[in-house]
Amino acid sequence: MPTDSLLSRFMHLMPQSRHVMSLASRIAAALFGGYAVAYFAAAALAVILPLVRSEAAVTAMLLGLLVYAAAVMWVFSARSAAHAWLVLLIIAAVCAAVAYLPGMLS
Amino acid sequence: MKKTFSQSMAWLHTWSGLIFGWILFAIFLTGSLSVFDREISQWMQPESAASQVPATTAVDRAADYLRNNHPDAPSWLIVPPSDRSATMLAYWQEGQEFPHVALDPATGKVAKRDTDGGHFFVHFHYQLHAGTIGTWIVGGVGLMMLIGLLSGIVIHKRIFKDFFTFRPRAGAQRSWLDAHNALGVLTLPFLLMITFSGLAIFAFMYLPSPVKLLYGDSLEDSEEFFHEARPHVDLEPTDQSAALLPLGGFVERTQQAFGTEQIWYISVDHPGDENAVVSLEPLYGEQLTLSNQLIQFRGITGELLQKGMPFQPATHTQRVLTGLHFAQFGGAVTHWLYFISGLVGTAMIATGLLLFSVKRRRQIVLDSDVSTGFLNVVDRLNVAAIAGPILACLAYLWANRLLPPGLAERPAWEIGAFFAVWALSLIHALWRPARRAWLEQFTAAALLSLLLPLLNMLTSSQHLLVTLPAGRWRLAAVDLTVLALGLACVWLLRRLGMERQRTAVSGSAAPVWELADS
Numbered sequence: 001m002p003t004d005s006l007l008s009r010f011m012h013l014m015p016q017s018r019h020v021m022s023l024a025s026r027i028a029a030a031l032f033g034g035y036a037v038a039y040f041a042a043a044a045l046a047v048i049l050p051l052v053r054s055e056a057a058v059t060a061m062l063l064g065l066l067v068y069a070a071a072v073m074w075v076f077s078a079r080s081a082a083h084a085w086l087v088l089l090i091i092a093a094v095c096a097a098v099a100y101l102p103g104m105l106s
Numbered sequence: 107m108k109k110t111f112s113q114s115m116a117w118l119h120t121w122s123g124l125i126f127g128w129i130l131f132a133i134f135l136t137g138s139l140s141v142f143d144r145e146i147s148q149w150m151q152p153e154s155a156a157s158q159v160p161a162t163t164a165v166d167r168a169a170d171y172l173r174n175n176h177p178d179a180p181s182w183l184i185v186p187p188s189d190r191s192a193t194m195l196a197y198w199q200e201g202q203e204f205p206h207v208a209l210d211p212a213t214g215k216v217a218k219r220d221t222d223g224g225h226f227f228v229h230f231h232y233q234l235h236a237g238t239i240g241t242w243i244v245g246g247v248g249l250m251m252l253i254g255l256l257s258g259i260v261i262h263k264r265i266f267k268d269f270f271t272f273r274p275r276a277g278a279q280r281s282w283l284d285a286h287n288a289l290g291v292l293t294l295p296f297l298l299m300i301t302f303s304g305l306a307i308f309a310f311m312y313l314p315s316p317v318k319l320l321y322g323d324s325l326e327d328s329e330e331f332f333h334e335a336r337p338h339v340d341l342e343p344t345d346q347s348a349a350l351l352p353l354g355g356f357v358e359r360t361q362q363a364f365g366t367e368q369i370w371y372i373s374v375d376h377p378g379d380e381n382a383v384v385s386l387e388p389l390y391g392e393q394l395t396l397s398n399q400l401i402q403f404r405g406i407t408g409e410l411l412q413k414g415m416p417f418q419p420a421t422h423t424q425r426v427l428t429g430l431h432f433a434q435f436g437g438a439v440t441h442w443l444y445f446i447s448g449l450v451g452t453a454m455i456a457t458g459l460l461l462f463s464v465k466r467r468r469q470i471v472l473d474s475d476v477s478t479g480f481l482n483v484v485d486r487l488n489v490a491a492i493a494g495p496i497l498a499c500l501a502y503l504w505a506n507r508l509l510p511p512g513l514a515e516r517p518a519w520e521i522g523a524f525f526a527v528w529a530l531s532l533i534h535a536l537w538r539p540a541r542r543a544w545l546e547q548f549t550a551a552a553l554l555s556l557l558l559p560l561l562n563m564l565t566s567s568q569h570l571l572v573t574l575p576a577g578r579w580r581l582a583a584v585d586l587t588v589l590a591l592g593l594a595c596v597w598l599l600r601r602l603g604m605e606r607q608r609t610a611v612s613g614s615a616a617p618v619w620e621l622a623d624s
Contacts, residue, residue, distance in 0.1 A: 039315045046316030051420065054334035057316040058420040061309040062427075064316075065302070069252050077114040099319060 025081035030072040033088035038068035040092045043099035115257040120462065122257075126250040127459045128487055129234075132495040133244060134455060137231040137300075138448030139224065139499065141433055141441050142584075144191035147223025149584040150506045151208060152566035154193045154218065159211035161186035161361075161369050162354035167214030168196045169353045171207075172377070183373040186357065187211045188389055190580060195225075221506055222517040226524070227499070232304070235521065244304075245312050251301045258290060282461045289454035296447040297454075303431035306424055337415035339402050341381035348380040348406045355408065360386040360401050363413060370434065374405055382406055389434060398425070456492045463488070485540035493547035494531035496591075500554040501527035503588070507558075507565040545602060548595050555592030559585040 042064030049056040071088065078084035139146065148155055159167075168184040176182070179198035187194050197206040206225075210217040222229070233240035290297070310317065310328075321327040333340060357369050370389035376382055382405030402411040417425060429435060433444045463481045476484075505523035509516060535543045562585060563569040573582040 038313060042313045043315035043319050046320055052334075052418065053320045054331060055418050055420040057320050057331060058309075058335060058424050060316040061313045062306055062420075062424060064313040065249070065305050065309060068313075069249060069256065072249070072253055073115065073118065073257060076118040077111045099315070103319075 022081045026075060026078075026084060029081060029084045029088060030075040033085055033092070034068050034071035034075060036092040037071045037088050037095065038064045040095035040099060041067045044095040047099050047102065112261055112263075115260040119254060119257040119261055122250050123254050123455075123458050124462045124484065126247050126254070127455050128491040129243075129247050130251055131452060131455045131459070131491050133231050133234075133247065134448060134452040135495050135499065136227040137304075138445055138452060139227040140231055141445045141448065143224030143228050144188070145224065145580045145584055146227070147193065147208070147221070147225060148191045149568070149581060150221045150223045150503070151193050151217050151219050152562075152568035153511070154208075154210040154212070155568045155581060157187075157192050157210060157212035159187060159192075161188070161367075162357045164194050164211035165353040165357055165369075165372055167211060168194055168209055169350070169374075171209055171214055171216075172196055172198055177378060179377070181373060181375045182377055183371055184353070185371050186369050188368045193217050219506070219511040220516045221520055226502065226517075226521060232308075235525075241308060241311065245308055248301055248305050252298075252305070255290075255294065255298055255301065259294075262287065262291075282457055282464055286454060286457040286461055289450050289457060293447050293450045293454065297451050299430055300448070300451070303427040306427040307431060309424070335418075335421045337412075337417065338385065338400055339383060339411040340375070341383050341404075343376040343379040344381050346380040347378050348382070350374065350377055350382055350384075350405045351408050353384065356384050356386060356403055359403070360388060363401055364388045364399060377405065380406055383411065398422075459488050459492065482540070486535045486543065489535035489540060489543045489547060490528075490532035493544070493551060494528045494535075496551050497531050497547060497554065498524045498528040500551060500558065500588075503558060504554060504561065507561050545599065548599055548602075552592050552595035552599060555588050555595060558588045558592075 042060040045060035045063055046053075046056050049059055051059065075084045075088070078087070164186050165184050168186070169182070172179070172182045172184075176198040179200065181199045183197040183204070185195040185197075192211065193208045194211050195206050196209050197204045208217045208220065208223065209215065229235065232244050234243060236243065305312065310331075314328075317328055317331045321331045353372055353374070357372060360369060360372075361367060366388045368389035370387045372384065372386045374382055374384050384403045384405045386401050387399055398414055398417055400415070401413045403409065404411060416422075433441060463484050466476060466481055502520055502524040505520045509519050513519060531547060534547065538546065559570055563571065568578075568581055570582055570585050573579075573585070
């Protein structure tokens, strides 16, 4: 019964491949989601910080690096990959709004 | 992902440590060598080692070379000879690039035995010889190093107790773990500093959003940012040509202004123009911060433009981080502390890599997540990632002595030897059983290190029998450090042999290199 054995082999692979997919998604969240958060958090900080603009830019860049490191660490302790993506994208969107909306509105 | 934060950090530490450790070892090794880049350059150009031309005369000769060969370059930069190096470097701008050549201060001509010298290690450790893409890769790997350190702290609950724990004979897995922990904890402040400061140097490149937002997207916009952040005088070229004053005079005035003999560099913006600007910084500043000791003159009139304009706090912080990373401050003691701390960090990375498969082969990790086939690949890549870069660096020095001094494209050949030997190490590691590969490659490293001072005697006049009696420690230290590396390899080989015998007698505690064969 070739169909049966193929099916059972496939069923056997399922949990394994789901695990791999979720891990890949998590790694992608850390790499790209984490970078998006760091990128937009740095932009938001640059706008918020009450400093001369060169000072605000330098402070934001240095803190942004730490934000990236923290984001990656958090992604790997998050409940699930989907949860990690959701939270990172929300934070990135809020930061982007803080950074770019004032310029767009004025 | 795992049940607790600590468990997920352990997972992250293990896996990111394995994947990124393979390249981090090479970055930390070459980064440590970069501390002594000038001494290595000097060693690699023994023909110029004896000349003792004062910086004032030397920079005039370098300026002559640049005027004759690159008169239209938008800027020049000269690194004069110092007590760390008898040769000097002349850079000129070509677009966004700064090519350079090593000059012999005695003749003002390109130094015999053209080489990138120790500069190659500096370059490699932040670019992997791969340009901008390399800087991005090193940035990503550096971020993972930072995460590795932070997650290491999280999972290491007994950090204080383990600091005093080392059980060299407690069996392979325990002693590798102790070594990894002890080396990591010992150098933790250094490792955090060197990793974060390395990222901070290129922060502008990695996270461009603040500058794009506050200044704009164009190249001119980012130049405006740099101008505001780094207080210095810029003059627009007038297109009126004028004769530059001899550069030696500016060196002398800087020496007087800061009370130091050693000049780090002298640069000239639009050298043939009426608005030429000459900028200098002294070397071995007592301050950590690079370039708040910047002094600038008008190149045509000699008028002082500014001296030591202060930084604002955030920029100052970033410059201090840069200064901490470049290790130009202090003297020989500081340099040796950096070098040794860097090597301890390198060893910490190596022990971490070994630990990965030791733990799994002994099934300490119970829900063993990987197959034996995967561990075999890991063991082989470990050989290529640890022994490989050591052999490659040695091959670079050997190539310097064996290639004919007048060879065209000589620096490229030396660098080619570095990568060729690293590739050979990988092929060898994939071909041989892992334990044999360790033994054979460390035997090769021991031989290359122990014989290098001999090769130096045969091929140059600046070897230990000359440099030691003359008390020329900076040059002798290169030979002696390589000898010490050779002895360390011999010690490691002896331990490999001893472990093997012990295992044969007791039938237990098979060490990593034994297990690697199974």
